[in-house]
Every structure is written in structure tokens, then in C-alpha cells.
Amino acid sequence: MASISERYSINYIDILIKCLKFHFAKRHSNVFVGDFNCPQINCNYPSCNVNDYVCKAVVSWVATSGLTQFVKFPTRQTNILDLVLCDSDQLICDVTSRPPIGHSDHNVVDFMVLVRDGKDSVDASIKYKWPEGNFEAISQYLSTVHFPGLCNI
DSSP states (O other): OOOHHHHHHHHHHHHHHHHHHHTOOSSSOOEEEEEOOOTTEETTTTEESSOOHHHHHHHHHHHHTTOEEOOOSOSBTTBOOEEEEESOTTTEEEEEEEOOOTTOSSOEEEEEEOOOOSTTOOOTTOOOOGGGOOHHHHHHHHHTOOHHHHOOO
């Protein structure tokens, strides 16, 4: 039988994951950071090494949400407790460990999020005229190209 502490943890993790799923952006990238306090998670391959409900719930949410975990070094003693999760492999870079701040027993996780400043955004006035394309002429031209001769391997 689960202790009172374990039952509270189960309740809180269910509420947290429900909240994270609700606020998960469908049309934008998502970044989640924090102390997830799950030392049993194998961060190289999202799995849980023990039969722990909280750990398994976090791993399941990470996997089903398509998230990647970027912290590959211990953040407290030998455990990776502080995670940087993102659903875009191209968005997070330069993840490094820094010494703890103040009296904290966790190392600082320093990382960079790559974002556009909006200056180089795509011009919304561009309109492609695919229906006006002469695909028959393109097909005829491509049929005259000897593609194997283009590749000298």
C-alpha cells in the first residue's frame, strides 16, 4: 500500500502532467525546464529503471510528447534531476554545467535557446502560382536528362 507521501506525489504528478498536456503548443515549439526530481530516469534513452509511478509518468509524458532531454551530466551528486526538454532538436544548444548558486545543492544548467528575431521572417506577400506551372514541359525536359551520368560514384 502506498504511503501518504507517495499518494500525494501520484496526485501531484497527474495534475502536473495534465496541465503540461493542456498547455502544450501545437503550432509552436515547447521548452520545459526544471527540477523533475526523478533520479531513476535514464536520460540517454527515456526509460525508468525502477517501478516508480512518478518516474514512469514523466517518462511516458516525455515520450508521447516527442520531447528530447538535453542535460547529459549530473546536476545533483550523481543524478540528473534538472531537465531541459524540448520538442525541437534544433532549438536548444550549448548545454553546460555551472557551479551552484548560493546554498543550492544543484548545479546550474546553462543553455541557449535559438529564436528568430523576426527580421528575417518569410515575406507573407509571396504567393506561389502552382496551377500556372507547365508540368508537361517540365516532364518532357526531365525525360531527356541522363541522371545516372550525373553521378560519378
